[in-house]
Amino acid sequence: xxxxxxxxxxxxxxxxxxxxxxxxxxxxxxxxxxxxxxxxxxxxxxxxxxxxxxxxxxxxxxxxxxxxxxxxxxxxxxxxxxxxxxxxxxxxxxxxxxxxxxxxxxxxxxxxxxxxxxxxxxxxxxxxxxxxxxxxxxxxxxxxxxxxxxxxxxxxxxxxxxxxxxxxxxxxxxxxxxxxxxxxxxxxxxxxxxxxxxxxxxxxxxxxxxxxxxxxxxxxxxxxxxxxxxxxxxxxxxxxxxxxxxxxxxxxxxxxxxxxxxxxxxxxxxxxxxxxxxxxxxxxxxxxx
Amino acid sequence: xxxxxxxxxxxxxxxxxxxxxxxxxxxxxxxxxxxxxxxxxxxxxxxxxxxxxxxxxxxxxxxxxxxxxxxxxxxxxxxxxxxxxxxxxxxxxxxxxxxxxxxxxxxxxxxxxxxxxxxxxxxxxxxxxxxxxxxxxxxxxxxxxxxxxxxxxxxxxxxxxxxxxxxxxxxxxxxxxxxxxxxxxxxxxxxxxxxxxxxxxxxxxxxxxxxxxxxxxxxxxxxxxxxxxxxxxxxxxxxxxxxxxxxxxxxxxxxxxxxxxxxx
Ligand SMILES: Nc1ncnc2c1ncn2[C@@H]1O[C@H](COP(=O)(O)OP(=O)(O)OP(=O)(O)O)[C@@H](O)[C@H]1O
Ligand SMILES: [Mg+2]
Numbered sequence: 001x002x003x004x005x006x007x008x009x010x011x012x013x014x015x016x017x018x019x020x021x022x023x024x025x026x027x028x029x030x031x032x033x034x035x036x037x038x039x040x041x042x043x044x045x046x047x048x049x050x051x052x053x054x055x056x057x058x059x060x061x062x063x064x065x066x067x068x069x070x071x072x073x074x075x076x077x078x079x080x081x082x083x084x085x086x087x088x089x090x091x092x093x094x095x096x097x098x099x100x101x102x103x104x105x106x107x108x109x110x111x112x113x114x115x116x117x118x119x120x121x122x123x124x125x126x127x128x129x130x131x132x133x134x135x136x137x138x139x140x141x142x143x144x145x146x147x148x149x150x151x152x153x154x155x156x157x158x159x160x161x162x163x164x165x166x167x168x169x170x171x172x173x174x175x176x177x178x179x180x181x182x183x184x185x186x187x188x189x190x191x192x193x194x195x196x197x198x199x200x201x202x203x204x205x206x207x208x209x210x211x212x213x214x215x216x217x218x219x220x221x222x223x224x225x226x227x228x229x230x231x232x233x234x235x236x237x238x239x240x241x242x243x244x245x246x247x248x249x250x251x252x253x254x255x256x257x258x259x260x261x262x263x264x265x266x267x268x269x270x271x272x273x274x275x276x277x278x279x280x281x282x283x284x285x286x287x288x289x
Numbered sequence: 290x291x292x293x294x295x296x297x298x299x300x301x302x303x304x305x306x307x308x309x310x311x312x313x314x315x316x317x318x319x320x321x322x323x324x325x326x327x328x329x330x331x332x333x334x335x336x337x338x339x340x341x342x343x344x345x346x347x348x349x350x351x352x353x354x355x356x357x358x359x360x361x362x363x364x365x366x367x368x369x370x371x372x373x374x375x376x377x378x379x380x381x382x383x384x385x386x387x388x389x390x391x392x393x394x395x396x397x398x399x400x401x402x403x404x405x406x407x408x409x410x411x412x413x414x415x416x417x418x419x420x421x422x423x424x425x426x427x428x429x430x431x432x433x434x435x436x437x438x439x440x441x442x443x444x445x446x447x448x449x450x451x452x453x454x455x456x457x458x459x460x461x462x463x464x465x466x467x468x469x470x471x472x473x474x475x476x477x478x479x480x481x482x483x484x485x486x487x488x489x490x491x492x493x494x495x496x497x498x499x500x501x502x503x504x505x506x507x508x509x510x511x512x513x514x515x516x517x518x519x520x521x522x523x524x525x526x527x528x529x530x531x532x533x534x535x536x537x538x539x540x541x542x543x544x545x546x547x548x549x550x551x552x553x
Contacts, residue, residue: 195392
């Protein structure tokens with residue numbers, strides 16, 4: 001009867017072999033698409049440069065990319081009026097984003113899990129969240145300024161509140177959407193309390209948690225920049241705003257490029273962490289044509 | 290060997306729904322003997338999965354009583370092979386199979402050895418490190434089967450475990466299941482299927498359920514010799530009992546379809 005296993009094994013191997021030839025083809029396809037994505041920003045920059053140099057676009061509003069990069073290099077080397085280098089602004093904004101993000105998402109995650117899992121907690125918090133969630137969080141900044149003063153805290157707390165809600169809502173939704181048959185199976189196979197949580201509920205919710213984290217990082221960046229427009233003398237938002245006030249358009253673009261780069265860095269960083277933590281979800285993206 | 294393992298007395302199940310109560314099971318009286326391989330067939334929607342979940346202790350009965358005799362405190366009482374597979378998307382084949390053992394605290398080297406052995410029995414060794422989204426429906430079903438058997442329960446509860454397999458693989462798996470069952474010795478099995486052939490091939494008795502709401506219509510003992518292989522399908526005794534059951538069941542399936550036409 002050893003043949004039964006072997007027969008199945010043989011079919012399985014056949015399937016894998018077919019899969020592998022397909023994989024090499026997929027590899028070249030992947031490489032091609034990666035290359036396309038890699039060159040596209042340079043193509044855009046080149047077109048921009050040409051269009052401005054030929055004065056189709058006004059160089060006062062659209063300085064050529066090469067000029068902007070020259071300005072950026074100067075900003076890295078020479079302090080501005082406030083004594084800050086470009087990297088100082090970046091570090092200051094980053095600190096606000098990261099502290100606010102952590103301060104908001106960690107409690108959001110915990111409360112989201114509790115709300116998702118316990119009906120009583122959900123029943124209690126649902127109306128509170130429904131009432132407060134629609135408030136655009138940036139509109140809380142003045143209130144935070146009243147409470148915490150002009151220092152760092154008011155900005156960090158505003159960022160935290162925004163991140164808190166986003167992570168809470170997607171985490172709670174993730175928990176309530178877990179396929180109940182999986183819970184039944186886990187319990188039938190002896191998963192209780194802490195094991196049920198760490199081995200089933202948490203991994204099942206992880207994709208939703210990551211969606212919340214991604215949204216929350218995006219919003220954090222937005223709020224930090226907006227807050228820095230208003231009342232600081234440092235940070236990328238300040239850089240952009242103060243450059244506008246003196247019509248230093250190239251510096252403004254430098255700020256915009258930094259913000260874009262930060263956003264990109266955060267998104268792809270989170271994606272990488274997500275792929276590492278959730279290898280089972282990895283195939284979803286590569287399946288598109 | 291004929292001691293009762295599971296006793297159901299006047300068991301009923303009602304699902305309350307917003308559209309009103311759904312009578313899923315009505316007055317089920319049944320005794321499953323220790324070490325028995327019991328098959329249940331019935332038209333779709335008659336309450337087989339409901340009954341299995343009550344046997345597993347996942348759902349509670351609405352009326353009547355259920356008595357399960359536990360014999361061994363070191364082994365899990367029952368393990369379910371779910372109709373929906375219910376394997377964990379974030380675990381590889383091997384880790385899925387080892388899940389029950391892990392929850393019971395079996396040390397890692399031991400549980401991996403056991404899981405590997407069952408993984409080989411269901412022919413998935415090449416897929417040890419694959420996640421469920423890379424497996425076919427039939428492969429997932431085999432993972433679910435191996436997970437249940439590796440857990441070594443006193444009672445195996447299987448809900449159409451081979452429903453997603455092609456005819457050939459299904460026959461291979463049926464023989465394999467019987468072989469493991471005989472090897473493991475004395476497990477009580479409740480096996481739900483749509484297939485009369487499968488029920489006759491595997492079971493000591495076949496229970497036929499009525500169309501919705503589910504009652505027990507009849508119970509047929511299958512006195513075919515063991516160990517059984519696919520050859521048994523060629524015998525006259527097999528053909529006879531399968532025919533008797535087919536006629537018995539077709540009445541119910543007709544009724545179920547007539548009801549559905551009425552409702553739609
Ligand atoms: N959670 C539930 N809530 C309400 N009604 C339910 C629920 N689960 C099952 N039912 C109803 O109970 C009846 C029996 O369902 P069940 O899943 O037990 O049938 P089944 O015999 O396993 O069917 P199949 O062979 O198609 O798997 C059906 O009418 C179904 O609609
Ligand atoms: Mg069913």
